[in-house]
Amino acid sequence: MGAGRVFAYGAAAGLIGDLLLGDPRRGHPVAVFGRAAGAVERVLWRDHRGWGALHTVVCAGGAVALGGVAARTVRNSALASVALTAAATWAVVGGTSLAREARAIGHALEAGDIEGARARLPHLCGRDPQALDADGIARAVVESVAENTSDAVVGALVWGAVGGVPGLVGFRAVNTLDAMVGHKSARYRRYGWASARLDDLAGWPGARLTAVLAVLAGDDPRGAARAWRADADRHPSPNAGPVEASFAGALGVRLGGTLSYGGRVEHRPVLNGAGRGVRTRDIERAVRLSRRVGWLALGVCVAARRIAKGRTS
Secondary structure (H helix, E strand, C coil): HHHHHHHHHHHHHHHHHHHHHHCCCCHHHHHHHHHHHHHHHHHHCCHHHHHHHHHHHHHHHHHHHHHHHHHHHHHCCHHHHHHHHHHHHHCCCCCCHHHHHHHHHHHHHHHHHHHHHHHHHHCCCCHHHHHHHHHHHHHHHHHHHHHHHHHHHHHHHHHHHHHHHHHHHCCCCHHHHHHCCCCCCCCCCCCCCCHHHHHHHHHHHHHHHHHHHHHHCCCCHHHHHHHHHHHHCCCCCCCHHHHHHHHHHHHHHHHCEEEEEEEEEEEEEECCCCCCCCHHHHHHHHHHHHHHHHHHHHHHHHHHHHHHHHHHH
């Protein structure tokens, strides 16, 4: 069985596994990686970019190396290779957990339980929930669903198509490091610089594919394309901008504006200013759009890998 079919069968099985099982509550491989990366940080941390770069190389490079060793170990068995790809895909994608958390917040808002929604919001994103009303929480959820469709699903599939199991685990390692040390706090402004920049590079293709598929799969393709073209570059993140703008246009809502992280207020540009304000019911619409984008991304990545393999054979 060729590598293209191994990836196709394994990635599809992994996505189905995520759909049926979601993330385990204990012993998740990403959590294990996070604890290992934290241990490396305790040894290496210095307020210096070079030490932060070493931390990135050790952690992300180690994950890629382990993935490579595992793939080489089973390469003579098609069934084992498919199983390993399926397990790696299931481990690194997070579409079901993303949908579950978003819907839980949406259900709390529908029931009028704003305090319950505020309590759950930190499971999904880093906003200050006490500063948000119901519509503000709904907007934060839709933005997080959009961004994490790229980070937790599409980006992993892109790198899986490029590099197989090492690509899958490497992308998730880079994404996890960015979440751990890539923010601009006093402790990580220098130390996390390399992780943040590497995450920007690794996330670039997945973000653009997510934006394209949101245009194709959303309720308003023209509006999504228009919002992406007009507003994506205004977002401070080079990868979240295209994704959030295209989702905003596809859903016909406004995203962006004033938000608060860790007591720090940011005034971000409005995305799709012609849209209406986000409402609670838009959470479910965003989750469904995210699901469609994820499955379309699998089809695109499988096809691209098969085409690339055919040209090199």
